[in-house]
Amino acid sequence: MQKLGNFKLPNFFNYPPYFTLQPVRETREKQVQLWKELILDYCKSQKIFIVGLQDDFPLFSNPVIERSLSHEAKEVFLTALVTEGRAEWMDKHHKKCLILWLRIQDWANYILNFVKENGLEDSVMTVEDIRSGIETRGSELAGIDRGVLMRALRLLEQKGKAAIFKGTSADDEGVKFSA
Known part of the structure; x- marks a missing residue:
């Protein structure tokens, strides 16, 4: 093969x-x-x-x-x-x-499950931590396209599962997850 x-x-x-x-x-x-x-x-x-x-x-x-x-x-x-x-x-x-090997809704679900499985509810993470932080190494989130991630996070925000905080630059945007 x-x-x-x-x-x-x-x-x-x-x-x-x-x-x-x-x-x-x-x-x-x-x-x-x-x-x-x-x-x-x-x-x-x-x-x-x-x-x-x-x-x-x-x-x-x-x-x-x-x-x-x-x-x-x-x-x-x-x-x-x-x-x-x-x-x-x-x-x-x-x-x-x-x-989109995972649809945006599926990415949102994956993020929510990841947050729950890793005890990250009520914690704040930067968008860059989600894409390249220690917590996400080895997961599907490592290296995720920023646009795809932001769309999934906005979907979670609409559902009341996350709050996105604007930073002084795109690198320090934060997200607080709620269960």
Whole structure:
């Protein structure tokens, strides 16, 4: 089985037709589904939040079989993720895509569970501590995209589970969690 770093690639990754958009509807639906799962799994395992259509994203080419996805194919696969709510275009020209291997609601739930499991209710943390602090090392929160984190925190704030405090700079914004 081929690997990309420590990530095991699925068998279809070595099948040249999967790097070309398939004309038969049923085949294309299967192809799109496989690519959606691959993109989500890879991004989650590598903690990648942003995929650019122009970028040298490792999944979009396979040097072993000398195949690469066309611009159209990349856009089809990412648009399918957007349609499912698992990604969002970051610009109107569809050049960059924010990948949500967890939806914002799921991130909010993850944060709340993390806070409860680690006894952090009624404590204040900075946004940067959540992204890169000792408490979150080894968790899904380590290295989380700041925009995704802020959206999840705002959702928790709307539900009365957190209060966001503005700091003098973006680096010292704080959050107080309540159970």
